[in-house]
Structure formats: structure tokens, C-alpha cells
Amino acid sequence: MSSLTRLETKDEFIWLDRFDPRARILAAIMIALVVIFLSGITTLVAGFVAALFLVLSIGFDYQTLIKRLLAFEGFVLLLIGFLPFTVSGDSLFVVFGWTASEQGVDRAVVIFLRSNIIVLSMLSLLGTLEPEELGHGMSRLGVPQKFAHLFLMTARYLDVLLDEYQRLRLAMKARAFHARTDLHTWRSYGWLIGMLLVRSMERSQRVVKAMKCRGFQGQFYLLDDRVWRAGDSLAMGCLALVLLFLCLVEFL
């Protein structure tokens, strides 16, 4: 079981894999930047439909996709549930004495569309990259080396840590532990987390030792032979045109 990994798709190879990871990262950033400035319903709906098409074109394994989306949509639903009642303006309808405003509903729809366009495009463009490709791409885009390596190490050791957590958890279960609402439960969870911290620290010390044994002197290296192709530039150009068109519709 692993958590930080490429989203499952029906085919191993998707059409986006033809492009350099850098292009995919840049595309995701461009889309996000443009979309947060859009507020017209027409452009947002157009963007949302486009994002849906992008998701469909990839052939996700829908179970994992929906699982990932739920974590985010729960938060959005909460937000759009409350917004109509908390933004003041012209009354639209009344629920249990609470008045929903037209402006509030408007705001909620805009936020729903905006956030979903961004999340769906991020999941499609970045979620389908292996964390390793994403790290390499970021580093070649000029993200500080420290950050890139921190990200790559996290991706590398998250599974190891998760394994350790599951082993501890299993050992607790094997001794008939189940969560109750009492002090014993809280204390046991405390120990579990404490143990994980201690083990992670010990592991990090061992990793440093192993690195020193191979002559580590503070310098990390990335080897990556992806080349930026004409196709990448072309795709970036097309995306820029589409985004520009959306902006024109919105602001003219």
C-alpha cells in the first residue's frame, strides 16, 4: 500500500506522457493562474467542461480518482453550503430562518467551478506523474535544490514510514487493542506516534550514515535525460492561446 504515487490509469501510458514533465508542471501553473482571475459564469463553465474532458481523456481508474477527490470536495461542499448564508445581499430563499443571498449563491458557484477546474487539471497533469518525475521536473524548472530533494526524499520514505506504522498498528491489534474513548486509547495512540517519530529519526540517522559511507559531502545529484521537444513548445503555445481566449471573453 502506498499513498504518494501516480494515480491509477487504465493504460500504463497516457497521451500526456508524451510531454516533458516540465511542460505538464508549467501547464498546471498557467491554468491555475488564469482560472483564479476568471469570475464570469460562461468562461468558468467552459473551463470546467474542458477540465472534465481532460479527465475523461486520461482514462482514470475512477475509484482512486474519486477517493482523492472526496478529500477535497468535502471541504468545498462545506464552503458552498455556508457561503450563501454568510454573504450579505439580496435575499434569494430562506432555510430555517437563515436567509440565502443571491450574491452568496453566486460566489459559491464561482468558487465551486474555479476550485474544481484547478483540482481536476492538477490531478490530470501532475497526479499522473510519478513523484520522481515531478521532482526531477521541478528541479529542472529551477525550484531550489533543497526543496526538490526534500520532496524526493519524502516520496522515497513515505512508504517505508507507512509500512512501519502498519506493522506497529498490526502488533497493537494482535494484542486485542481497539479504539475506545478512554485514557488507555489516547495513551496508546500517543505511544504509537511517539514510536513512529523515534523510528523515523533513527532511520534518518542510518540513512545519513549510509550516505557518508558513499562519500556524501553535502552535494546531491539528479540524473535526468528528458529533453524538451518541439511538441512540448507547441502544446504550451496551444494552451496559452486557449487561456488567452478565455481571458478575452471574460474581460472584453
Next chain:
Amino acid sequence: MTQAPLIKLDKVSFGYLNRNVFENVNLELHRGERLALLGGNGAGKSTLLQLIVGLNKRSSGGIYAFGKDRSEERDFIEVRTKAGMVFQDSDDQLFCPSVLEDVAFGPLNLGMTKQEAIDRSLQTLESLGLSELANRITHKLSGGQKRLVALATVLAMKPEVLLLDEPTNGLDDSAELRLIELLESLDQAMILVSHDQKLIERLATRAVILTDGTLVEAVLHKHPHHHEHSHVHIHAKGSEQHHAHDPELEVHNDL
């Protein structure tokens, strides 16, 4: 032996928290030797191994390695490149995104250019029969593959000595056999920390035992011995119950 030892520990002691782990340990490793370092759990075998490359600080005594006395952290940087350590848990050793990057990490640290390091890594992987793993992601390898790649990361630095901490620990029979055969084909001197009878039997040329805080020379000997015993045989279900075993090899009384 007239040749100077590759590694020599002279009355080395180590302790922490006011507890002595071992005292006055003398040890020599010569070219061509494969020394088995034995001892019970917690006897300090791994500690001793790490002490040789300066990862643990000795309380007293002298460490001589590759022609020089070594005492400062600076001295040990060179020792570490010449004495390649393979760690017990390969997840500690493999931290890079891809196998190729991990194997190239050592050579790059030695100051090679990227291309030289890549060439050296691919050569090393090929010599271990691991070429097809080069572009794999390290944390998605199997346990056996991880151990072999960890060995490759060390061999890529062309060390003169290998320090192996429980190299066959956690491997299944076939992975274990493959590793033992690989190690057998290498000409580096080795120190093997292991409980694995098979490994020691096939590889070790000499053995020492760390026990009660001291290191004593052990006798590795082979003599033919013959005994009659019963033990459980495990066969796939459905295979014939009463089958003959090669009488040349052992005498069996099937249960």
C-alpha cells in the same frame, strides 16, 4: 603474512552511556581474506563495523586502514570510499529516486563527471546482472533486488574492502543464493557480519567471535560428520509420500 594488513584495529574500545560494549579489540584484515564476524544479538558487531569507517567514535585504541593511521573525521572520508559498507536494511542505503541515480551517487561523490558516473554505474549494474533495473524506481523494487542494488551502489565506488552487515538477512532462498554467488565471485577482502550458516560456510576464510566485550579468534573447520536424525520434510501437497532421498547426501528418517 608479510604484507601490511588492509585494516587493523589496535586495542580498540567502545562504550556509550558509561557502558562498555567491547574492550581491547584487536583485528586484522588482509588482502584476499573473507572474515566472518560472529556474536550474539547486541554484542556490538554492527557497531564494530561502523567504527572501522568512523561512523562511531571509539573510546580508545588505534585504527589503521589502507596504509595510514586514522583518527579524525577527515581521515575516515577516504576510508569510507575504500571500504564499502552494505547496510542491513537496504531502505537505509537506497535513497535516490531511481536505481541509476543511486548507483551513480558514490561515483559522483568521488568527483566523476555525470557521464563517467553513469557509465561506471551501468557497468557495475551489468556486471551484477542488474542492467534491466537501471531505470526502475528504488522503492518499488523487491527486497532481494534492493539488496543487490545496495551492493551495486557500493561496488560502483570500486572499494578494496567490503563490510557487509547481515547481507542475507530477510532474503528468501533464491535471492540468498544469488547474493552468495555474487559475493563469492568478487575479489575484495570482506568482513561479514552474519548469522547465516550457509553464507559463512561458503564464503568465510577466517572467523572471529565478539563475546562478552572481547573479540576472540574462532576456528573454522570442516570435518565429515555423520548422524542419523529425523526432521520434517516439506513437499507440495499431492507428491508421493514414500520417496527416496539421495543416500549419499544424508540419512533420512521421514516423519
